[in-house]
Amino acid sequence: MPDECWRGELARTIRTETDLAARVRLDEREREGIRSAGERYPWRITPYYAGLMDPDDPACPIRRQAIPAPEELHDPLGTRDPIGEEPRSPAPNLIRLYRDRVAWCVTAACPVNCRFCFRKRLVASPDAGDYSAAARREALEYIARTPEIRDVLVTGGDPLMLPDETIADILGSLRAIGHVEIVRIGTRTPVTLPQRITPELCAVLEQHHPLWINTHFNHPKELAPEAVAACARLAAAGIPLGNQSVLLKGINDDVPTMLALVQGLVKVRVRPYYLFQCHLAPGTAHFRTPVETGLAIVSALRGSTTGFAVPTYVVDTPRGKVALSPQTIVERTPDAVVLRCPDGSTWTEPNPR
Numbered sequence: 001m002p003d004e005c006w007r008g009e010l011a012r013t014i015r016t017e018t019d020l021a022a023r024v025r026l027d028e029r030e031r032e033g034i035r036s037a038g039e040r041y042p043w044r045i046t047p048y049y050a051g052l053m054d055p056d057d058p059a060c061p062i063r064r065q066a067i068p069a070p071e072e073l074h075d076p077l078g079t080r081d082p083i084g085e086e087p088r089s090p091a092p093n094l095i096r097l098y099r100d101r102v103a104w105c106v107t108a109a110c111p112v113n114c115r116f117c118f119r120k121r122l123v124a125s126p127d128a129g130d131y132s133a134a135a136r137r138e139a140l141e142y143i144a145r146t147p148e149i150r151d152v153l154v155t156g157g158d159p160l161m162l163p164d165e166t167i168a169d170i171l172g173s174l175r176a177i178g179h180v181e182i183v184r185i186g187t188r189t190p191v192t193l194p195q196r197i198t199p200e201l202c203a204v205l206e207q208h209h210p211l212w213i214n215t216h217f218n219h220p221k222e223l224a225p226e227a228v229a230a231c232a233r234l235a236a237a238g239i240p241l242g243n244q245s246v247l248l249k250g251i252n253d254d255v256p257t258m259l260a261l262v263q264g265l266v267k268v269r270v271r272p273y274y275l276f277q278c279h280l281a282p283g284t285a286h287f288r289t290p291v292e293t294g295l296a297i298v299s300a301l302r303g304s305t306t307g308f309a310v311p312t313y314v315v316d317t318p319r320g321k322v323a324l325s326p327q328t329i330v331e332r333t334p335d336a337v338v339l340r341c342p343d344g345s346t347w348t349e350p351n352p353r
């Protein structure tokens, strides 16, 4: 799969109402969203991702994730920096929320501007920041002189929007720092631009193990043949793959959809890792669900599928990720716990002291 393939996709990115209307029958709500919210929060869609859209159904989960909606302009709780990353940036584009880990935003570009994105302050923003080689050097110098950092998440935007040579340079520089034990990449390209996962890119990535990749499928419809093939190429390069989904109202906030998603993921060697409560990112009120919805979904998954197919449900707060799980201890006695079982019954398990 030559480079021209993904570069060609990007060159043909859809950015106008007219181009999008040539592919899907836009309804009035979508047209209004493009003209109003699309001005405030920019949008772009790869032809590949647009090709997954149902041309006749405005409720299509692919359409809802990518086409601006008028509701984006009504979000009193939306916050520019919902998990407080900006004040904790010790070097350009570096975010240090934890002692031993940093997230490094190496670009602000993405193939598709997801409507629920929690980094809208960077992605497609005029304040995106400086991603020059000099800024990269400063970030690397900080990591090199901070021996507590053992894990670097290379993120963005989408890091795989960068050319192979830049990715090789970033990974090689991190690998040259002795205390960096693992490197992770967060990318949605397998979902929105699977052509980006070229054999040449995989050859670069596999030189930098231990390397982990987390991708971001939200709906089983995204597990199209091209995306599945992209995941297979990454897995064949020896890269453990995880998936982070966001719980999105009307898109994946029901058990059958989430079950199909997690089972589809494990079939293609991608482990469901996190299910995020939708962040308080600006313009996302219409996507947010009650926490009880997430708990009910996780509880139902727990009883219906392979244990490692069940993601951890988390709320990402400015004080760290908080894992939420359904209440399974219904009673404690001095020498036992009474547990709620997946079938709804209870079980008394001895609890040695």
Ligand code: SF4
Residues within 6 Å of the ligand: 109, 110, 111, 112, 113, 114, 116, 117, 118, 119, 123, 156, 157, 158, 188
């Ligand atoms: S790929 Fe990730 S960073 Fe980029 S717009 Fe989507 S959610 Fe935001």
